[in-house]
Amino acid sequence: MTDKDPPTKAAPKAPRREAVRKATLALRVNGETQEVSFLPHKTLLEVLREDMGLTGTKHGCELGECGTCTVLVDGEPVLSCLALALEFAGREITTVEGLSGPRGPHPLQRRFAELNAAQCGYCTPGFLLAAKSLLDREAAPDRDTIRKELSGNLCRCTGYLKIYEAVELAAEDLRRG
């Protein structure tokens, strides 16, 4: 631009492109430890999806508002879009891919599928993990507890009702073993 050019709206300056070095970290995901290299500012969500190929974890809002990116860290639900991957070395991370085992899908997954608790299915992984964390703590939660525990997860398809039913039935399955 020359001085003669009319003033344009203040545009951001070109960012300094310093060579940011990737961090290399051992992440324990779904029971397996993997060494991953990624830029240090990446969120756990991004590392899971982009660097480890675990695209089952979804993003809905990028701001920690919708619960769609929920994963479990040491059994506790964590919004992976707000978490820096760097902070999770050595922690036990569970994603939706880790819910199924050699014996097939987790009762929550089976019941969600059976009851049509997953319509578009986009929010489903987040709901499954939030529900798993609940059922790990409480074997027989009542409808009100389920509602409160899942209130951080948004779903635009189901109106939540089939989700409650699926969680209740899965809880029964788990109690029966």
Add this chain to the structure above:
Amino acid sequence: MARSYRIIGKSPPKVDGLAKCTGATKFADDLAFPRMLFCKLHRADVPHARIVRVDTSEAEAMPGVVAVLTGAELPTPFGILPVSEDEHALCLDRVRFVGDPVAAVAAVDEDTAFEAMRLVRVEYEPLPPVFDPAEAIANRTPPLHDYGDDGNVHKRVSMEFGDVAGALKKADLVLEDIFFFQGNTHLPMEQHAAVALPEADGRVTIWSSTQTPHYLHKAAAKVLGMPPSRLRVIACPNGGGFGGKSDPFNHEIVVAKLALKTNRPVKITLTREEVFYCHRGRHPVLMRSRMGLGKDGTIAGLHFESLLDGGAYGSYGVASTYYTGALQTVTYKVPVYRFDGVRCFTNKPPCGPKRGHGTPQPRFALEVQIDKAAEKLGIDPADFRLRNLQPPKSVTANWLQINTIGLRKCIEAVVEASGWRERRGKLGRGRGLGLACSSYITGAGLPIYWNKMPHSGVMVKLDRGGGVTAYCGATEIGQGSDTVLASCVAEILGVELLDVRICVADTDLTPVDLGSYSSRVTLMMGNAAIQAAERARDLVARAAAEKLEIPVTRLVFADNRVFDAEDPEGKGMSFAQAVVCAEAKHGTIATAGSYTPPQSPGRYRGAGVGPTPTYSYSACVTEIAADEETGGVAARKIWIAHDIGQAINRNLAIGQVEGGVYMGLGEALMEEMAYRPRRAGVHKIPSMLEYKSPTTMEMPEVETILIEEPDDRGPFGAKEVGQGPLLPVMPAVANALFDALGVRVDQIPITPELVLEALGREDRRAGPRAYPDLRAGKPVRILTPEEGGDGYEVEQERKEKQKRREQRAKA
């Protein structure tokens, strides 16, 4: 009575259910390819301006940037409707709302693309923006577009069926009410994403979260200037659509162009904020309704007016405008009817189709006005509606053909289930019951671009091992279309759901289905699937009957077997064996079926919006608690009955009803698009936290009743369920508020502020109080069927007769 089937009407798990619960389903953003580039769009930060110059030099110079694109490289306009192709992949010379895309960057990673996108410099020459529809139609600001009916009036409609002024003059009671329905958005959980993959020979494939791969295919081929045969569009399963992914979008065309330009795969995933700019959601509509009534509670006539705030582009807006005036006549008998509608352009994100497309707004007005009329006449609102029901197999004043109508049963069912007769008016201050009904099309009767081809096609191929593959262009958006396709085919062929492999939404591999909009897929794809499967079954049956030496008519297809109805155990074979016989006899077994809706009796200009093979009906009672101190309203329970004809999958149908009720409740109480007119019209709340939608804590219990009386036009008798059940919720909540507190809020959403305002006013009402002069002029006159009309405009008829007379004279 409904027939009994093996699969239809039962609740087997849906075919894509487990994949969605294990993370296996691939949504568009889950796709990645080697050497893939990432795309970001530079969007306008001013609401209305001429583009003087776009400087991309800094962005291009940035390391890691592979290509930068501006509108100059994609100058061909596009748009979903042929009458309003007013969009460009990237703005050419004008931006029309904050968020309009101007340039695109493709870079080696998303961070680089984002930074480079911010380095694009755009010099604007500001133009005065307009944000308010009443101001827009006054035309004091420069028009947004150089087409339309006049200035910023995009579309003006005025038509009269019968003598409405005369009927209102003669009526015992005339109600005049003004209503406002604020705009809201789809808010699908999945942000739009698209990936384009070039092939060495110049072809390109677009994967996208689109509800309408066929329309994207047409639009993208046109803008890219390439033969459609070289472009392939695949719709990934949508992470929710609700109408928000039904337009061809800028970003889909942009990534295809960038892929061709760089010869590398290119992906874009919109941020949540950008999804708010894509919008195409519910139009804000200001409405005035004048209803004439007899003392006995019959409707004498209706004059309905609507003013739609269209936002910056056409989108589906012409259809939306007609839809705000089309379906008022299909629930209750309206002997004479007039509709005046205007859609205007404003400098805000474009509005379009959201679940219920253009009909929830007038339905809200109509059902609240009926509640007021019933109250004035001292008639129970349920009885009022039962008294006025439109008869089945009838034609309305505006020439809509009604097929079956289960509304009586719907009303009776919710009245019974909710204890309406005993409980209404007796729940105590702050608690109330409200009733409302609705109807919706089961697929639009006409395609979006004029043609005589089928609306849906299905191919069925049988494998020697007994496997069945069904191909259809329909798109799974969570509504269950994959399961409906597999269910229809499996039912006819007597195999299990798991024996049917489906291949959908791929313009190279599947026959055209127009898309997942207008509640059309179950009926249209379903009928096509039945036809294709029956043709395959006939081939198999002929071969099997020959082998078994019995007449074809005695054959039964069930439980993966083909057998003699008179000797099921003795004479039969497996389905796979039967396919082997058929292939030996006929050659490869592959069949096709297709569906085209019946022609509607309406022939006047505008008669294309509203017709459908058959309408679905719903009735809903809501129970609410309203707080006089805070103005807060909470739903306690909702009873809803839906006339579905025949559920294809019972569980999925109930899920659609519950989801519709949920979304309707969000619209009723909290969801709204809000802009700051004094701050360049920026969106106030482009995030999921601030755009309020119901969480688990706001969602009440829902009791769903399916009314199943098969419709002869639906597959196995099925009608739509995806959109209709949303519609009665908003007016039912408003009517319940009247029962709870004796106030009327004639506006959606019913916010605490409005409830408090109504409580404080002498007339106990909150809502709009003035309606601008639409300068509708003289309406086009169309004689009603009762007047002996022929479905054409009166004038048109005269002109045509004149022409015929002249031709005869010449001859």
